[in-house]
Amino acid sequence: MxxxxxxxxxxxxxxxxxxxxxxxxxxxxxxxxxxxxxxxxxxxxxxxxxxxxxxxxxxxxxxxxxxxxxxxxxxxxxxxxxxVAEHGALAAIQKAYGDWGGSQCGYCTPGFMMTVRALLERNPEPSDEEIRHSLSGNLCRCTGYTQMYQAIKAAIQAEQKGMAAGK
Amino acid sequence: MSLPTFKLLRPRTVEEAVGMLHRYQDDIQICAGGTDLLPSMKQRLFTPKFLMDIRGIDGLERIRVTPGLGVELGALTTLSAVEDSGFIHRHYPVLHEAVKTVASPILRNMGTMGGNICLDTRCLWYNQSLQWRKSCGFCIKKDGDLCHVAPGGKKCWAAFSADTPAALLCLSAEVNVASPSGFRRIAIADLYTNDGVNRIKLAKNEMITSIYLPEASAGYSGAYKKLRIRGSIDYPLAGVAVALKKKGKIVEDVKVAITGVNPAPHLVPDALHALVGRELNEHAATVVGELASRVAKPLTTSLLTPEYRREIIRVYTKRAVMAAGAAT
Amino acid sequence: MTSLKKNDFSVIGKPIAMIDSAGKVTGQGKYADDLSVPGMLIGKILHSHLPHALIKKIDASRALALDGVVTVVIGTDAPNTYGILPVGHDETALAVEKVRYVGDNVACVVAESESIAEAALELIDVEYEPLPAWFDPEDSMEAQANFIHEQRPNNIEKDYHHVFGDPDAGFAQADVVLEGRYIANEVTHAAMEPHCTLAAFEFDSHTGREGRLTVQSSTQVPYYLQHKLSIVLEMPMSQIRVIKPLVGGGFGGKSEIIPLEIIAAVAARKAKAPVKITYTREEVFLAHRGRPRTIIDLKTGVKKDGSITAVAAKVIQDGGAYCSYGVVTILYSGALLGALYDIPNIKYDGFRVLTNKPACGAMRGHGTVNVRFAFESQLDELAGKINMDPVSIRRKNLLKPPCITVNGLRVQSYGLPECIDVVARESKWAERRTKLGKGRGLGMACSHYVSGAASSIIRSDMPHSTVNIKIDRDGGVIIYTGASDIGQGSDTMVAQIAAEVLGCKMNRIKVVAADTDLTPVDIGSYSSRVTFMNGNATLRAAEDIKKRIVAAAALKMACAPEDVIMRDDLVYKKGVAPVAPKQENAPTVSGHVEGQILRGSVQQKRKDEGPKERMSFEEAVTAAMDNTGALGGTGSYAPPVEAKGGKHKGGGVGPSPAYSYSAQVADVTVDEETGEVTVNKIWAAHDCGRALNPVSVEGQVIGSVWMGLGQALQEEFVWKDGLLMNPSMLEYKSPSSTESPEIESFIVESIDPEGPFGAKEASEGSLAAAIPAISNAIYDAVGVRLRECPFSPERVLSAIRAKNGQKKIEMTNRVDPTAPHKMREHGGSTWYKGKGPQRHADDPSRKTTTEVPAAD
CATH class of the missing domain: 3.10.20.30 (Beta-grasp domain)
Structure with missing residues (x-):
């Protein structure tokens, strides 16, 4: 065509x-x-x-x-x-995914970045259940999602403190 | 996997759209959210010459409330928008319950009400790649002459696998259908054929433009129970919607509909007699479960066995009736 | 080294981000399918639509006539056989004479675009002569003719019969003996990244003809790929370069040569242009190499005090149409009955059977998982029979290491007792069990796994891993490792080990990995060998290079080399504070002073007045380099002979330098009306020797447990006459976040005497325990003992109804999940053996009667 x-x-x-x-x-x-x-x-x-x-x-x-x-x-x-990276540095959620093991093989990670970023823009302080629910359209085969939750919470805290999510 | 080649049409008005449908009848597919159609096109279940993307048509993505009449959902209203609508949640809870179980949050951002109503029927022998379907010599729904789930007959038993139509049946919803000769309204209960191939009673030059929820159906409590293996993403392997109205402890009106187990969504007609005028209790709900399981005719179209799915219709119906009763 | 306490390390034991994580979260990291080269063409593979058939004729002329099609490759273009195991060379790039499963590779179209290639597939005319096909392994073993491979009579790929100790006497000593058949259905890796290979030849400057081949591929085993390419293409290995870009998950699915890897290279040669092939998700399912459907007839005897007296297992694996890793899988299934508990007598009969389905291979927990499900379930049942707590019976049967098991496995570090203690304590096992109310229960199970195989699959005495390290005048440390990072974090692991040994900061370390031109041979990322083996090689390479730096520093500091300490980017004399007090002159040169390293040593000499007490990393490195030029160090690892196990046939599989251990408790709720199982929580303790990077270890443990949960509850291949009914992410139910429970992981560190810093396996051993932990919890909750997994709701409900004496509804296709007698098939028409389409009219096996669907 x-x-x-x-x-x-x-x-x-x-x-x-x-x-x-x-x-x-x-x-x-x-x-x-x-x-x-x-x-x-x-x-x-x-x-x-x-x-x-x-x-x-x-x-x-x-x-x-x-x-x-x-x-x-x-x-x-x-x-x-x-x-997603802002002002020449990793966004808090990107840094946190690295620090907390939210990404292993990394293949699903770009999709999760887009989903989580949209969640946090809509709802800066989501509950555990809201986080779990919002991730349910992206499949990951490595992490079992557990460390992603830790990363997301760390990123929220980092955003609130206005700094990168260190560990 | 790429899409088969097509020419993309992007009408701006309903008139333009139905004109295109009329002109290209057998060679055109309507694409709204695309979440059901595009994967099927990759599998070569559809190879239209023209793909008509109707997302550019103004005014079809609105939720409009008309006091005294009810609410009109534009066909392009996304499932997320319905899910997020406080009005729908308050007044038509069964629809809210059903819509939030559809697929996944991302797919609900894309999928539309119109698309969910028009969802193609599904079967493990059908929703496969061209390569795969060659193995079993295709099936009666596409390119073949045999139904693998019921090899004796000549009917297609692919299961209707959308969630919201069960809720819409409970709400006595109607759809507004446009064609070159104007608009007509069809009750959702009259829309489906129960044939897996020609699942829906729309002419080739017709399209759904909106869905009406009558005001009389507002205020019913509601529940939707969905069977799936995975907690998200999946189509229903069985689904039950219940809308119920009570006066004191007595059931005044009730509608029960099932989906995912027949080539069409079905109301359970006798549910009314079993419940209306009585006090809602576990026993009455169990009776309705039995009635629903008699309407269910699941076959081996999905990963779980037909016998299990019918049993689940029985249990979920009982539970949905109880849940709807408790929610009043 | 291993006697050091945790806080004695600078880098080891610290939870740090993987060194490649930024590339993954930004999209900058490149996976194979993200690569393209100028002039690249796209390959698409035509697959067989029949399960077993002779190829009479392939006519590609219509495809070749299509505009944009460059060439079509068929089996005779590269007919040499290959296979991952030397004993199993039974595959060809594309089918040569016959096809053996629906999905077998028939031809490959090379075209200018994906859509043209896809269109051309429909224009290849293949004439087949259908053959009777074998779908059930127990039927297949009875075959008298029409074998899947002529050299494998009765379709048995391999059978082993092992006896250790005296099983008959053992069973005679037992107070209770239980026997049962268990069936575990087939599962697959479903790594998120579909396989992809890009192959490109270059011209040879001297001959002017086609020269070297570079293959970039999603592989766990670059070295094996290089080797098999060499066999099929008849090219020396030196002319083939294999590069592994980022790999989007493996789990064993990329641990052998996948057809597209060979086909892409053959196609590039024929097309005279670079060719990329990326599998569709359906093709990933057909390439498969997952965990086989397994029938386990298991018999275990215990005394009243709980001690196990004997185990006998007969295992039949439905291996699919090619050998793949099958011989190893069936051996692991028997060998790893040992090394978890103290079992004095073992009888094992293993049959790896060929069937006309996609080949099974290695998948996370290779060979152990399904047998472990059976064993731990039966042990639970035995505990019940002798009225013993499931935790107690496991404690009763612990090994007493260091020891060698009856089947020849050497166990040195053994954290299982602590793992059991931790999960029993954290789950409040004693307080909560049996008190959770109706429909809720706790279950416990244990598992273990190897830290690499002591004998490699390629029967060679070469080291299993070699690592080079280079340090040059920029002060950067470059590690050249063949280890394949597939997302498990091996690049980070080697960086941490080198940084710790060299006493330098992590940001000095660059890792060049898995490129056969640049990196020394490592046999690959499989059987959980990388941390142990490549880690040890890295440690030795770093120590090798460190020796030279220390010698030079010792000269500068006028001290003995033993008194030189390298740590945190500083080099100093023992007993001296690492950082100089402020008033003293700071080291004259360091990495961040104007990039002066080149002149640094000269300046250093001028300023030096007598011996120093401390210096920067660069100073020490530069001092060492002034004598030798760039520093290089090499280290390698070969497992010790003591770890290589018994001499019996097949005794090479199972022995490992070290074993990991896991114990788990599952808390589940079972809906008795629907059979739906909800996992509320899993507690998982894993003995990984030492956690080099705790955040990674926890990620691996949680990921393993989670994958075990998938197999336990919702993942399975659904078959009908060799046709895979669910070859898609939509229908293969990899769990979403919604139903994935909380998994709390606990690291147990047994400090292995031979592991790098005491480390051993962390990525596989926890998978197997998850399945029996769930089945035991289901039993605790509702009193049904499921012997077929996954424990899908229809199976659970059917078992519950039978137990409660409710009206029988046949909802599991006539296979009782509490006493499965055979493999279950999907309902509906038997398309190949029965009333299939007309083109199968000549099929001799058509006489089988058609099943009528029960609900019709």
Whole structure:
């Protein structure tokens, strides 16, 4: 199928890319924009490794047609894991995931970053149950999620203290 | 896995959308959240020439309350928006209970009410890759002539696997359907065919634009119980919704609906007789459970056995009735 | 070294972030599928849709005619056989004469894009002649013809029959003997990263022809991959470079050569261009190599005082269509009956059987898990029979190390008693058990695992690990290790060990790992060998290089080398405060002073007036380098001969230099109306020798227990006539956060005499105990003894109803989960053996009658 030119806004920057109309957003991010942080894990919209945010809302980029998410009227602002680090330093949640073992093999981690960041933006002090619930759309095969909870709590504390989440 | 090639259509109005449906009838698929359709397209269960992304149509993502009439949910209202709606939670708790069990939080950010109502029926012999389906010679629902779960017959028994329609049945919801000749309303109870292949009574040039919850259904207490193996992400392997109204201790009205076990969601018609005018107790709820399990006709479409799923319909119905009764 | 107390370390024992964690949380870290090279093509594999068939003809002409298709590779392009075990070379890159399972590899399309390659797969015409197929291992063993591999009569890959001690006499001494059949269904790794391989040839400057091959692959075993590529491609190993990028989880699923790794290289050669193949998730399930469905007929005898007198186990593993690690798996299943408890008499009969299904291989807890489920369940039952507490019966049967078990396993460090104490105490076992009310219960179980195999699978005397360390004038320490970090943190582990030995800060350490051009041979990340073996090699390499630094520093400080202390980036004389008092001149040069290291030693000489008492790390390094140039150190590790076990056939599997130990208590609630099991909490204590990095150790222990819970409650391969009904993350129920319980881990440190700083295994040993801990807890809660796992709600409910004498509803496809007699199949039509599609009309096995679904 012939390629078409579309415009995406990703991590605050505009990109024009020529892609097939049937191309998935995940593949466009990875192959056309070189943003390989978002991962493909399942093919059936169940694992969450490809999670990105559209206008702050976590979504699965493997289940989105790229051409449907062109930037228009200030909408469809896409954020990937590459857009999470702030001001040249790891965000508190990123630092905490490293310190507390929230990430082992790391393949699911970008998806969790996007999910957790959205949670904390919506709800800066989530309860344990809210955290558990909000993670339930991302699968991890290494951690059993336990150390992620510790990391998230450490990040919340660090944010409250206005510093990076050290241990 | 890539998607099959298609041309993307992005209508801005309902009129434009139904016009496209009319023009491309057999070659077009409607895509809203895409959470059910796109994985199926990767598996080549659908290979439309045109994919119509209706997310750009204005005004279909609203929850609109009209006093005296009820509430209208735009077809594009995301499941998350319904889940987060305090109004729905207060007045139509059974829908709130059902919607919060759908898939996962991320998928609910994407999936829509319209999409959940129109969900394709599911079966382990069907929801597989093209490569996989070749092994067993395909099935009657797609590319083949045999139903592997009921090889004797010619009917498709794929299970209807959406959660919210069971709740909508309990609420006597209606859907607004647009076509080139205008709009019509269909009761949700009349929408499904109980045939796994042609699951829904919509013409090829029709699309659902909104869902009405009548005001008369507001204020019913509600419960939804869902069987799944994993605590999140999964489709229901059995689901029971109950909406119930009591006067004092006496049940005034009740609706019970089941999903995930037949090619369509079903009301349990006799539940009314078993409960109305009586005091709600464990025994009465057990009777309703028995009635529900008789409506359930699960087959080997999913990982858990049909016998277990029917038994769970019985137990969950009893529990949902008790829970709805307690919530009043 | 091992006598040092914990607080004597600077880096060891500290909970630190993995050194590659920043790349993982930012997306900067590269996994195989994140890589691309100019001119790269995409490969897609055509898989067999039949379980057993001869290939009569492959016609790829229609595919080749499709615009964008570069080539199509078939079996005859690279027909040499390979396999992870030298005794099991039964695989080819692509099927040569016949296919042996649904999913077997038939052809590979190389094209300009994924979508073109996918489209081309549909245009390859393959003519098959179907053969009768074997799906049940007990049927398969009876086969008289149509063997899956002609060289394996009766489809038995391998059988072993071991007798240690005198089992007959042991059973005669027992007061109670129990026998039972247990079945554990098949599970898989389901690592989040699907396998991916990128293969590229380069031109040779001298010949002008195709030269070296570089393969970047998601592998746990780069060295074995290099070796097998060499066999199949008929290229010397020196011409093949294997690089392991970040790997998104392995659990054993990447611990052998996966078909795509070979196919990508063969395809790159034929396409004359770099080729990348990434599996779909379905292909990951078909490549599999997971834990086999296992039938365990187990018999255990105990005396009234609880002591075990004898164990006899007959184990049948449903191994799938290729050998894979199967010979090792079936041996582990028997060998690791020993080394947990003191068992004087053991009889073991193991059968690894071929069936027409994806090959099983090594998965976390390789070989021990399913037998451990059976054993710990039966021990629980025996405890009940003699009226003994489940904790007490385990304490009664402890080993008395150092010792050698009846089957030849040497045990030196043994933290099991403490593990049992810790979980019994923390779970309030004695106070809470039997007092939790209806439907709730506690269960306990133990498990263990090797810290690497004492004899490697490749029958060679070479060291199992070698590590090089280089220190140059920039003061940076570079570790060259072949260890494969697959997310378990081995890069961080070697960095910590080197930093501790060299007394330098972690930020000096850079790890170059798992690149066969740059790093010395390490046999891979499997059987939990890396910390013990590569850690020891790192320790020795660091000590090697340290010797030279110390010698130079001793000269400078006019003291004996034994009196030189290197620690926290400082080098000083014994008895001297490490940091100089303020009034003294600070060391003239350090890493952060204007990058002056090159001139540093010159300045140093000028300023030196007589011997020093202390100096910076750079000063000491520079002093050593002034004599020799860049410093290099090498260390290697080979297991000691004393750890290599008995001489009996198959005796090479099981022996390990050290064993880890685990004890667990599970607290569960069982819904008696639905059979749904909720795990409220697990307490898990793990003896890892010494926790080099506690946050990593806890992560590994929790992750193991959690994966065991998945197998215990909800993960299983569901089969119908060799067709995997759930080859997807949606239908293979890896637990989500919702139902994953709190797992509290406790580290027990037994300080192994041979482990690096006393460390041993941490990543696998805890998995096995989780399953019987749950089944024992279910028994405690509702009084049903489940002998088939997973304990899915239909199985639990069916057992509860039978116990309560309720009306019988057949809900487990006629396999009683409390007394499973055979492997269970999914309901519905028997598509291959029964009334399948017309193209199977000639199948001789079609005569089997069709099952009618019970609910129809």
């Amino acid at each position: 012939k390629k078409e030119l579309i415009e995406l806004k990703v991590n605050g920057r505009r990109h024009e890319v020529a892609i097939e109309p049937s191309k998935l957003l995940l593949d466009t991010l990875r192959e056309d924009l070189g943003l390989t942080g978002s991962k493909r894990g399942c093919d059936d919209s169940s694992c969450g490794a490809c999670t990105i945010q559209v206008d702050g809302v976590p979504m699965l980029s493997c289940t989105m047609v790229a051409a449907s998410y062109q930037c228009d009227n200030g909408g469809n602002e896409i954020t990937t894991v590459e857009g």
